[in-house]
Amino acid sequence: MIPEKPNDVIWTDDQWKSIYAKGQDTLVAAAAGSGKTAVLVERIIQRILRDEIDVDRLLVVTFTNLSAREMKHRVEKRIQKASLEDPSNTHLKNQRVKIHQAQISTLHSFCLKLIQQHYDVLDIDPNFRTSSEAENILLLEQTIDEVLEKYYAELNPAFIDLSEQLSSDRSDERLRQIIKSVYYFAVANPQPEQWLKSLVSPYKDNQAQDEFLELLMNLAKVFMNTALENLNKSFDLYSELAGCDKQLEVIEDERAFIARAMEGGILNTELISKHSFISRFPSATKKIKEANDGNLELLESAKAYYDDYKGAVEKVQQDYFSRSAEDLKADMAKLAPRVEVLSQITRDVIDTFSKKKRSRNILDFSDYEHFALKILMNEDGTPTDLAKHYRNGFDEILVDEYQDTNRVQEQILSCIKRGDETDGNLFMVGDVKQSIYKFRQADPSLFIEKYSRFSHDGTTGMRIDLSQNFRSRPEVLSTTNYLFKHMMDESVGEIIYDEAAQLYYGAPFDDKPHPLNLNVMVEDKESELTGTEQEAEYIANQVEEIMNHREVYDMGTGSYRKPSYKDIVILERGYNRSRELQQAFKNRDIPFHVNSKEGYFEQTEVRLVLSFLRTVDNPLQDIYLVGLMRSVIYQFTEDELARIRVTSPNDDYFYQSIQHYLKTKEADPDLVAKLQDFLKDLKFYQEFSLEHPVYQLIDRFYNNRLVIQYFSGMIGGKGRRANLYGLYNKAIEFENSSFRGLFQFIRFIDELIDRGKDFGEENVVGPNDDVVRMMTIHASKGLEFPFVIYSGLSKSFNRSDLYKPVILNQKYGMGMTYFDVEKDFAFPSLASVTLRAITEKEMISEEMRLMYVALTRAKEQLFLVGRVKAEKELDKMLNTAISNNMLPMSYRLEVKNPLQLIYAILAKYQANHLTNDLKFERNIDELDDAIHPYAEIHIDEYSDIAQDIHQNEDEEFRTVNDIVNYQSTNTERQQAIETQLDYQYPYQKDVVKPTKQSVSELKRQLETEETGTSYERVRQYQLGASTYERPKFMRQHKKRKANEIGTLMHTVMQHLPFKEERMTSAELDEYIDGLIEKNIIEDDAKPDIRMDEVMNFIKSDLYLEIAQSDQIMREMPFVVNQSKVDHQMNDDEDVSIIQGMIDLIYRKDNQYYFVDYKTDTFNQRRGVSDEELGEQLKARYKIQMYYYRSALETILQKEVKGYLYFFKFGTLSLEETEKH
Known part of the structure; x- marks a missing residue:
């Protein structure tokens, strides 16, 4: 019976119910920020205080050891407080003693305690220990080696087929990885042996195959129905448009296909798998666009719906029915022997692995669970007498983070809980919406099944929803609710995001808006x-x-x-x-x-030490050997390494090249001495590794070569030092396992890397x-x-x-x-x-x-x-x-x-x-x-953001102008210093005034004056930027950068022939090959040339006009007095000159024109017309074009017209440019 809630308590009604409900299994669905931990602690306290249950008769299961310690601490503090308030209460005094024996722990800890107390049931040595991570990894690898060796020796035909399928020419690594995956799935099941045996059933059983097919059909229908809706929408829209008969004809054919494919609500999988689409959907011609001038968006939507239709059908074809249902089923029987042998291999691995662990008297975490289950459950699934003993020993079992439980853990809990769901003593707290550990075999369906079965009145088990959030502002909650209301349901998301699942505001924030x-x-x-x-x-x-x-x-x-x-x-x-x-x-x-502890093995200092260890173990590994030599420790230069290799380029290994170089008469004496020192070092460490454990080898390397000291002095030195010590500590942990030797340690590290499991640096940053x-x-x-x-x-x-x-x-x-x-x-x-x-x-x-x-x-x-x-x-x-x-x-x-x-x-x-x-x-x-x-x-x-970033960056240096608080008792001296500091040189402007400026530099200067930006800041930023293409040797295999592609395009245009009959694509291709042959552009440049954009230029009116002109001048340099260009009288002797380069000038009918090519990439935003975009682009280059035009007019003493040609836009004619 739940007590009546007083008016002055802080608990909500649902929290109150969660604290006091009993008499049946209870599932508390606690949404994020709903105070579930506080509720769980309060329930434990009230069971102790109000129901006078001893704390050691409660089993509290948490997800992590840290959570267990925190919860135990909270409970202990509450017991102490209650005992101090009622010092005569004997029950509370007893709890202060019993709290130390209370079973508030992870389930693994509970299982371990169970095994320690009942090892005799398992027939194991009571002095067992928990295997280290290193030992477990290497032992499993060794087990797989032995099991596979047996199968390779037997040459079972099914195994040979399996090996052919899952191995490459070089290794069987993929087969090994799959065996490990099957192993980890199996041991997450209460009955691994039965689960593995059941894997072959669908490959032999027609009924199981029909169930698979029904599941697949249901998913495929989702996409086919979506396809039909999109096709009908496309048809309706095209029907409203003029001149779209060809499009409608294609759509009619597709409607006929989809009607046959879905006839009677049953998918015709053979028809779907063989269906092919028209190679090219009829395009919207210029005539169609003109006929539908006011409905162009409708025209685009009609095509988009057709594309969505096609995409949905192709999803079914590619992912579900690339072959007919009959063909998919036909291969199942052929696969049965391979599945069976893979299942048997995994069973052999489990058995062999278990024997190896027993021989070493070690257990791993999987053993904890399965041994506990063996203690608690008979082979027929009924509870053992010991399980009944524990049922009587616990008045209540409380499970935190229940959504992250797996099937084995669920089975353990069911063995020690009392009663059925309607009268049980299992209290579970969690939130299936936060179940994010499927990769650890967590099974959210356990929570979902109970959530669906249990009721608010407790007749089928009690379900309580804690939905009030005490963490976040209403904007966070309402927006989150809105998002998940429209994306999460049973079909995708596995639960319905309804009123019970929603978050409700409960925190005392003010009303100031904080939108997402x-x-x-x-x-x-x-x-x-x-x-x-x-x-x-x-x-x-x-x-x-x-x-x-x-x-x-x-x-x-x-x-x-x-x-x-x-x-x-x-x-x-x-x-x-x-x-x-x-x-x-x-x-x-x-x-x-x-x-993060991820990315650990990619850190420079760790890679160095691993290269050292691998080289000591086997110097015939070029990558690690050269990496070690090139490192800060041995400091061989690239030139030295190249000289060593060139001496004997046909050697299989770089180590051989070193030996040959040392015997060469022409060898550089300094390099020989350096190599001899290196080899001496290597020999010392190799001999050392034979007689000492790995951690001592690492320690000797650190000390001899001052590795710790060097990396401690670098940026992030504290973390780097922790990384180096982390590797040393891992080597100590490895030494405590039953494995020895450098080779095994490297194998252990390789397995960690393959599994993506890093152990990383110590946390060098505290919570505050x-x-x-x-x-x-x-x-x-x-x-x-x-x-x-x-x-x-x-x-x-x-x-x-x-x-x-x-x-x-x-x-x-x-x-x-x-x-x-x-x-x-x-x-x-x-x-x-x-x-x-x-x-x-x-x-x-x-x-x-x-x-x-x-x-x-x-x-x-x-x-x-x-x-x-x-x-x-x-x-x-x-x-x-x-x-x-x-x-x-x-x-x-x-x-x-x-x-x-x-x-x-x-x-x-x-x-x-x-x-x-x-x-x-x-x-x-x-x-x-x-x-x-x-x-x-x-x-x-980003282009806008980047500009803002550079404009807002402040200079980070101090000048004498920063000295504002200078004080001195000598007034005369202070006055003299202040006079000197305040002095302003009258011709400072001329000091910083450049004698020569490029047009681009002037453009930036004038633009920054318009925007109020510091020109000097922009100028300093720009001066460091190279506009030249990086040499090939610097690029290696990297792509050309955008500015390099721009330079490349300008080079192509600089030499482009102009012909009245226009160049063909073949001629353009031949022209590019000619540039390569003449070494005008590099031999790897062709893929980066935007050939289609060059062809678009060749097809343009501008190209033809240039081809028909009287004179063409390319890449025309100029130098001109700025004051003449700006039409200013300038008596200043310190004049500036402008220099620049115009891409192309041509003369036609005694009129001069200039052309400037632009390779800019830009996004045309919604609602912006081509005309508006053109004006924006002209405005972008207004200043530069002004100077080009004015400089040419100054030189030629004639009026000049100009064009901007954008490869991504086309030709823009420049009207009379605004005078500055």
């Missing part, structure tokens, strides 16, 4: 920075904006304070962009820390250090920050697992692609296609949950950051149709990144020009006052 900011950056293709680097600058810009213009609300005082760097966190899906962010923040002197933090969404779970920048929204979801030859799923088993050994060709099987489709749906669902976690970390304000290459990408997202007030299931299954979900939803809300089929709220009655997005969308061109 969705900031989308459009990349600048001309920038020398990569897209990732541009976005990093964009994010750093956002941090500066927060620091300068935002405030943090203090709930305690009800007032605002200025933000600190530690108030800001950057959340991303992974750490792969951390280096670009570090550089961007370093450029602005913003303190920045990456909360004032730095901007970057962390993954996974790492941020459970944390909160005033300002959250959720970036990387344009990074594609990782779909690599979907295209592996073997796909695994706990529920549906294994999907293996069929590989025809004789034809050396792979085909999708029914199982591989079905499991790929299911896994894709589960993957997108988990990505949505990650988005939910990221959005709900913010207290004050959310900043979402994405980037696109062109603004038209956003138009496509905006114009996505909707289905049942949701983004269509087909769209959600195909999204590539979070931005495609977030922008599509938020932009629709703000757009006022959309048709009803594209909107969520079609009229005012459909607007929901409770749930609507408080969001601002900003679309920024």
Whole structure:
């Protein structure tokens, strides 16, 4: 019976119910920021205080050891406080003693305790120990070696086929990786042996295959229905347009196809798999455009709907039915022997691995769970007597983060809980919307199944929803609700985001608005920075904006304070962009820390030590040997290495080249001495490694070569030092395992690298250090920050697992692609296609949950950051149709990144020009006052941002002008100093005035005068920028930068022939080859020449006019007195001259014209006409063109006309340029 809630308590009604409900299994669905930990602690306390249960009769299971310690500490403090308030209470005194024996721990810790107390049941040595990570990894590798060796010796035909399919010519590494994957899936199942045996069933059982086919058909129908809707919309729009008979004819044919393909609601998979589209859909000709002059947007929409139709059908063809259903099923029987042998190999690995661990008397974490289950459960699935003992020993079992439980853990809990769900003693807290650990075999379906079964009245188990959020402002909550209301349901997301799942405001913030900011950056293709680097600058810009213009609300005082760097966190899906962010923040002197142990093995200092270890182990590895020699430790130059190699270029190994060089008579004595010292060192370390453990070898290297001291003195020295010590400590851990030797240690490190598992530096930044933090969404779970920048929204979801030859799923088993050994060709099987489709749906669902976690970390304000290459990408997202007030299931299954979900939803809300089929709220009655997005969308061109960045950068040096507080008792001296400091040289302007300026320099100067920017700042910035193409040897295999491509295009135009009959494509190709032969351009330049753009110029009227002219002058240099160009009287003897280069001048009918080629890339924004864009482009070069025209007119003493030719736009005629 739940006690009545007093009026003066802080708990909400649902929290109160969660604290006191009992008599049945209870599931508390606790949304983000709803105070679940406080509720869980309070429930434990009330069970102790009110129900007088001993604390050691409660089993409290947490997700991490840290959570367990914190919870135990909280409970202990509350018990102490209650005992002090009631010192005569014997029960409370006893709890102060029993708290130390209380089982508040992770499930692994509980299992370990169970094994330690009942080792006799398992027939294991009680002196067992837990294996180290190194030992476990190497032992598993050794086990797989032995098992595969046995199979290779037996030459089983099914194994040979499996090996052919999953191995390459060089190694069987992929086969080994797949065996490990199957192993980890199996041991996450309560009965690994049975699960592995069941994998082959669908390959032999027709009924199981029919179930697979039904699952696949249902998903395929989603896309085919979407395709039909889009095709009909395309047909309707084309029907309204004039002159579109050819388009309608194609669409009629497609409608006939889709009618046959979906006849009777059953997919004709053979027809779908063989369907081919018309090679080229009829284009909108000039005649059609003229006939539909007022409906051009309608014309574009009609084609877009057809393209969407085609894309949906192609999705079904490529991902579901590239072959007919019968063909997909036909290969299942052929695959059965391979699946069976892979299952048997994995069972052998489990058995052999287990024996090896027993022989060493070690257990791993998987053993904890399975041994505990063996203690608690009989082979027939019934609980053992010991399980019944524990059932009686625990009055209640409380599980935190229940959404992250796996099937083995669920089975353990079910063995020790009492009763059924209607009268049980299991209390579970979690939030399935935050289930983000599927890669650790967490199974959110366990939570979902109970959430669906349990009821609010407790008749089928009690379900309580904690939905009130005490963390975030209403803008964060309402926008999050709006987003997930339109993207998350049972089909994609695995739960319905309804009123029970929504977040409700409960924090005492003030009413000042803090809208979510969705900031989308459009990349600048001309920038020398990569897209990732541009976005990093964009994010750093956002941090500066927060620091300068935002405030943090203090709930305690009800007032605002200025933000600190530690108030800001950057959340991303992974750490792969951390280096670009570090550089961007370093450029602005913003303190920045990456909360990461990833990327450890890529750090310079770690790579050096690993190269040293690999070289000592085996110097016949060129990459590591040369890396070590080239390093700061041995400092061989590239020239020296080249000389060594040139001596004997045919050697297989660089180590051999060293030996040969030492025997060469012409060898440089200094280099010989250097090599001898190096080899002496290497020999010493090789001999040392034979008699000493790896950690001592590392320690000797550190000390002999002052490695720690060197890297400690570099930027980030504290972290680098921690990285070096981290590797040393890992070597000590390795030494404590049962493995020995340098070779095994390197194998252990290689396995860590392959698994993407870094152990990284010690955390050199404390929680109170004032730095901007970057962390993954996974790492941020459970944390909160005033300002959250959720970036990387344009990074594609990782779909690599979907295209592996073997796909695994706990529920549906294994999907293996069929590989025809004789034809050396792979085909999708029914199982591989079905499991790929299911896994894709589960993957997108988990990505949505990650988005939910990221959005709900913010207290004050959310900043979402994405980037696109062109603004038209956003138009496509905006114009996505909707289905049942949701983004269509087909769209959600195909999204590539979070931005495609977030922008599509938020932009629709703000757009006022959309048709009803594209909107969520079609009229005012459909607007929901409770749930609507408080969001601002900003679309920024990086080119604009970069300009602002450079204009706002301050000079970071002090001058004598900064001395403002000089004080002296000697008044006369002080006055003399101040007079000297205040002196202004009367001709300072002439000192800095350049004697010669380029037109581009003048253009920048005048532009900065117009905008109020410091010209000197811009000038200094520009002077360091090279406009020349980098030499080939510096480029290596990197792409040419934008400015280099611009130079290349100008070179092509400089020599381009002008012919009245115009050049053909073949002649242009021949002309380019000629430039290469004459060494005018480099031999690798051709792919970077925009041939189509050059051909467009050749086809232009301007080309023909030049070809028909009387005289052509190319690359015309000029030098002219500036005062004459500016038409100014100048008595100043210190005149400036202007120099420049005009791309092309031609004379026709005694009129001179000049042409300036432009390779600019730009985005034509929505609503901007060609005419308006042309005016913008002319304005951009107004000053430069003025000087070109004026200089020519000064020289020629004639009026001159001019053209700008943009390769991306065309010809712009320059009218009389404004005089300055």
